[in-house]
Amino acid sequence: MSKKQLLGALLGVIAIGAIGVGAVYHQFTIESAFHRFVSVVTGASEKPLLSSESRYIRQIVAADNSTGRTIMWQSDASEESSIVEYRLAGSDEIVTVAATNTMFTDDGSTTYIHEATLAELIPHTNYEYRVGYGDSRRSNWYPLTTAGPDDSYDVLIYPDSQSGDYTVWENIVKDSASRHPNAAMYMSMGDLVDNGEQASQWRTWLSSVEPLSARIPLAPMMGNHEMYTIDWKMREPRAYLAYFDVPNNGSSTFDRRYYSFDYGDVHYIVLDTQLYEANHDDNSDIHHPDLYDVQIEWLRQDLATNNKKWTVVLMHRDPFQYAFANRDGRDAGFSEEGVIFMPIFDEYNVDLVLSAHLHTYRDRGHVRNFDRDATGPRYIITGIAGDARYPGLWREHPLDVYVAPQPETNNYMSLTVEPNRLTVRSYLPDGTELETVSIDKE
Numbered sequence: 001m002s003k004k005q006l007l008g009a010l011l012g013v014i015a016i017g018a019i020g021v022g023a024v025y026h027q028f029t030i031e032s033a034f035h036r037f038v039s040v041v042t043g044a045s046e047k048p049l050l051s052s053e054s055r056y057i058r059q060i061v062a063a064d065n066s067t068g069r070t071i072m073w074q075s076d077a078s079e080e081s082s083i084v085e086y087r088l089a090g091s092d093e094i095v096t097v098a099a100t101n102t103m104f105t106d107d108g109s110t111t112y113i114h115e116a117t118l119a120e121l122i123p124h125t126n127y128e129y130r131v132g133y134g135d136s137r138r139s140n141w142y143p144l145t146t147a148g149p150d151d152s153y154d155v156l157i158y159p160d161s162q163s164g165d166y167t168v169w170e171n172i173v174k175d176s177a178s179r180h181p182n183a184a185m186y187m188s189m190g191d192l193v194d195n196g197e198q199a200s201q202w203r204t205w206l207s208s209v210e211p212l213s214a215r216i217p218l219a220p221m222m223g224n225h226e227m228y229t230i231d232w233k234m235r236e237p238r239a240y241l242a243y244f245d246v247p248n249n250g251s252s253t254f255d256r257r258y259y260s261f262d263y264g265d266v267h268y269i270v271l272d273t274q275l276y277e278a279n280h281d282d283n284s285d286i287h288h289p290d291l292y293d294v295q296i297e298w299l300r301q302d303l304a305t306n307n308k309k310w311t312v313v314l315m316h317r318d319p320f321q322y323a324f325a326n327r328d329g330r331d332a333g334f335s336e337e338g339v340i341f342m343p344i345f346d347e348y349n350v351d352l353v354l355s356a357h358l359h360t361y362r363d364r365g366h367v368r369n370f371d372r373d374a375t376g377p378r379y380i381i382t383g384i385a386g387d388a389r390y391p392g393l394w395r396e397h398p399l400d401v402y403v404a405p406q407p408e409t410n411n412y413m414s415l416t417v418e419p420n421r422l423t424v425r426s427y428l429p430d431g432t433e434l435e436t437v438s439i440d441k442e
């Protein structure tokens, strides 16, 4: 914190007492007041931010999205006095939170990443926020809505977007966002980019989600491509971890590579299925043979303390294994990730498991103990939203109940959460519905 921010924070403490901020903001401790303070809009001259000062303004899911939300953005130059301001929609009482200013250099390209996590928000409430620097430079205001405990809401779900040419992906985001203007959140199923080190692909990806990113939170997930170097070796997912500050998981080695969060009455678990990349012997300096052992311990603990009605798991690698259509070498069955994780999903009665990686949309119905069973989780592999298509690569699996028309083009999905029903819908890029799946629970 700079001297100027410290002074601002102290003035803020005084302001809290002086203006009697009421029920909304009265719970600050002195400690938190050093990071957050309240002011009233004065009409002082405000300069809009240049694009170079306000790139990729985005909301990222917090652990509890009824009371928290992470705001991130980037600038081309270092900005020490970065802040996030927020207010109840329609109010003129502004809460200010100090934001970070972290230089990130990768692939010869430098950006400055700013972020702040808003906490102690009121559930089921409409806020507005903006970002800025010092006393005068500010972005536009953007909406920020907290989840309520029983909220019904829609989520947009995007399968692998890795591309050579991201035009297809950009259009899918733009068109799906306009068809679902009330979506509360969006998710990426991993392999956001084709090469996890290439800075230009990250810039493209972060730009592509602008129809959504400032106004609703993203739940991202790592895929194997997030761990590739420019020369296609493995590395730690540096760029992915820098760009998406998802909730912590308590592991120093694997922090934020897998995580969980709540939105309404759903507990979402996002797994890291990249054991092959994390333990691949190709001159890379990463060797993490214990990724799944550590993660399983965390997963069991996470599921044991989950008190939400619904549980949804997101995992990049598919728990099922598909045989190749035109060559031998793989039998239909279950992948290493399926063999390891599916019994845990059974044990804790997970409702829905979404996966990716194979670039095909298939619904395998409810499965328990590796076989058809209406009491088991529903397993859907989410398809492809980029241009890396594998037409006709996979045979049908004995458990497939729906396969997208072949050869596949692209698709996206939505999840509608209601008190007694989850509804998963898949769509072609033009909005044509492919499949609708409902899961009911009293």
Ligand SMILES: [Fe+2]
Pocket (backbone or CB within 6 Å): 190, 191, 223, 224, 225, 316, 356, 357, 358
């Ligand atoms: Fe993948």
